[in-house]
Amino acid sequence: MSAAATFDAAAIRSASPIAELRERQPALAAAGFAFLALFAVASALQLFDGRTLDGVSVWTKPAKFFLSTGVFLLTSAWFFGYVRPDRRDAPALRWSVRIVIAAGVFELGYITLQAGLGERSHFNRADAAHFWLYGAMGAAALTMLLTKIPLALEIWRRPVRGLDPTLRLAVVAGIALTVVLGALSGLYMSQQYGAGHNVGAVGGATPLFGWNRAGGDLRVAHFFGMHGEQLLPVVAALTTGAFGALGSRRLVIAAGVAIAAITVAVFAQAVMGQAFPLG
Template sequence: MTTTTLDPLPQDPAHGPLLQALRRRDRTLAEFGLILLVLAAVLGVAWAIDPRQLHGEDVWAKPVKFLLSVGLFALTSAWFAGLLPEARRRAAPMRLVRWTIIATGVFELSYITLQGALGQASHFNNSTPFHMVMYSLMGVGALALTATTLPLAREIARHGAGLAPALRLAIVLGLGLTFVLGVAAGVAIAAHGGHGVGGIPDHPGLPLLGWSTTGGDLRVAHFLGIHAQQLLPLAGAVLVAAWPRRARPAVWLVSALYVLLTVAAFAQAMMGRPLIGL
C-alpha cells in the first residue's frame, strides 16, 4: 500500500505538533483557520462585556459562532488536503477549494461581524434594499463555501491511496453529507423565514449555541449537517482502530444512522419541539 507524502516543514519550537502538522498539510488554509479562531477569542471578550442584545441574543454571539464554525471548517479542510499527494494539493481543484473557502469566509464573516457591531441583523434582514442584497449574497456565499466539500471529497476518493479504505470512505461520506445535509437544512431555514418553529420569541436559548429551549429550532439539523465534515471521519478513525476488519461496513452503518439522526432533529424542530426543553 502506498502512503501519502507530505512536504517537509522545519521544526518550529514556537508551535505545537498539531499546528506544525496543519501548516505542513496546507499552510494557507491552516493559517486562515487559525486567524479566525483568534478573532473569535477577541470577539468573545466583546461578547462578555457588551450587554446589547438583538432578538433575545447577544449581538456578538453570531459573529463568534460563525468565526468558530468557519475556522474549524478551514482547519479540517487543511487536514484533509494533507492526505493528498503534493501534485494534487497544487492542482486546480484544490486551488479552487482553498480560495473559495477564504473568499467566501472573509465576505460572510466581515458582514456578520459588521452587523453585530452595529447591533443589526445580518440574516433575514430585509429592512433596506442594501440589506436584502447582502442577505442574498450571503446565501450564495454559504452555498459556495459548503460546496467546496465536493471537489475535496472527489480528490480524497481518487488520490487518497495512503489511507485505510474505511477511513477514506468515512472522509468522503462526511464531506459529501456535509454538503447534502448542510445545504438542505440551510435551504429549509431560508424557506421557513427563520430557524425557530413555535416557542417563546426572544427567549434565551442554550448557552453558546443559542438553540431554542421552548420550541423547535432548525439550526440543530443544520449543525449536524455542517459538522458531518468532522464527526464522520472521526468515527471512521475510531472504527478503523477498534475493528479494522469490519470497519468499512461499520462506517456505512454509522453514516446511515447519522443521516437518520439529522432527519430526526429536523422533524423534531418542524413539530415545534426543542432539542432540550428548559
C-alpha cells in the same frame, strides 16, 4: 505494508498538529487559525459591550460563526493531507481554496459589521440593500460547502499512498453528508423570513448552543448535518484497530446512516414546533 507504500502517509506527519495543518494546506490553515483568533476577540467583546439583539449579546453570532467557520476551514486543511502531494495544487483545488476563503471573509465580515452596528445580519429585510446582502451571504455560505466537492473527489480518486481505505471512505462520505445535509438544511432555514430559525413558541435557550427551548429550532438539524465530515473520520480512526478493516467499514457506514437519520429526525421535530431533544 511496505515502507515504500507508507512513505507518503508518513511524510505528512509533522512535529505538532498546528505545524501539520500548515504543511497540508497553508492558506486554509492560516485563515482557519485567524478565524479562531477572531472568535476569541468576539467572545471577549461580549464582556465589555452590553448591547443585545434578540435577547443575546450582539457579538454572540459573530463568535459562533468565527468558531464554526474556523473549524470548517481547518478540517479542509487537514483533509488536504489525504490528497496525493503532486495533486494538492491542481487547478480545481487551488481555486477551491481561494473561493472558500473569499466567501468566508465576506460572510463573516458582513456578520461582524452588522453586529458592530447593532443590527441583524440574518433575515434582515429592512430595505433592498440588506435583503440583497443577506442573499449574497447565503450564496457565500453555500459556495463554501460546494468547495468541498473537488477535495472529496481528489481524495477518492488520488489518495496519498498508505491512506487506510476505511479512513478514505469515512472522509469522502463525511464530506458528502456535510455538503448535502448542510446545504439542504441551510437553504430551508434561510427562507424562513417570519420567525427565522424558530418554529412555534420561543423561549429559553440551551447552554452553549442557544437553541430555542420552547419550540422548534431549525439550527439543530443544520448543526448535525454540518459535522458529518468530522464525525465519520473519528469513527474510522477509533474503530479500525479494535474491529478490523471490515468491522470498521461497517461501523463507518452505520454512523453515516445514523447522522443522516438524526438530521432528518431533528429537522422534522423542529418543523413540528417541538424543542430539541425531548420536545
